[in-house]
Amino acid sequence: MKTSRIKDITIIGPSNIDIFNDCLDIYVTLKDDELVYDFTVITPQVLISEMERKKQKFVEPQKPAIIVQELTPAVIKEAIEAHLTDENSEDYDLEDYHDYDTDNYYSKDYWFKSYYANNHLTRRDLDLIINRRRKIQAEKDKDWEEEED
Numbered sequence: 001m002k003t004s005r006i007k008d009i010t011i012i013g014p015s016n017i018d019i020f021n022d023c024l025d026i027y028v029t030l031k032d033d034e035l036v037y038d039f040t041v042i043t044p045q046v047l048i049s050e051m052e053r054k055k056q057k058f059v060e061p062q063k064p065a066i067i068v069q070e071l072t073p074a075v076i077k078e079a080i081e082a083h084l085t086d087e088n089s090e091d092y093d094l095e096d097y098h099d100y101d102t103d104n105y106y107s108k109d110y111w112f113k114s115y116y117a118n119n120h121l122t123r124r125d126l127d128l129i130i131n132r133r134r135k136i137q138a139e140k141d142k143d144w145e146e147e148e149d
Helices: 044-054 073-085 102-117 123-148
Strands: 006-012 023-030 036-042
Touching: 006 073, 023 073, 036 044, 036 073
Parallel strands: none
Antiparallel strands: 006 023, 023 036
């Protein structure tokens, strides 16, 4: 049995989701490098719903996502573990998922992505989430700087 490379999984978004028709942003911290990687996990039904909403017969190009049958912690972890160990996958390069520009990411891309993925959240809700993530990141950065000194 393989040991898990995942140290921590943080699910970004509301707790009341439709596990069969929704998408989530997931932050994954690995045991071996302590970096935070950003994955999008979606269900097939969300793709169908999006095509129906836009009256299209295709899904527009977007950031690569991990597609799962249902959005439960066990399935999400299993899918991410499989993704991390599939060295033949085109998406194996974790550099694509690492968040280098945290401040820019939270203030721009994350807000828009969250708004469209979780359109039941208000702008205030999203701002609270973003500000909480910024605070957490600032604390981690401060700890990191203290360790370097």
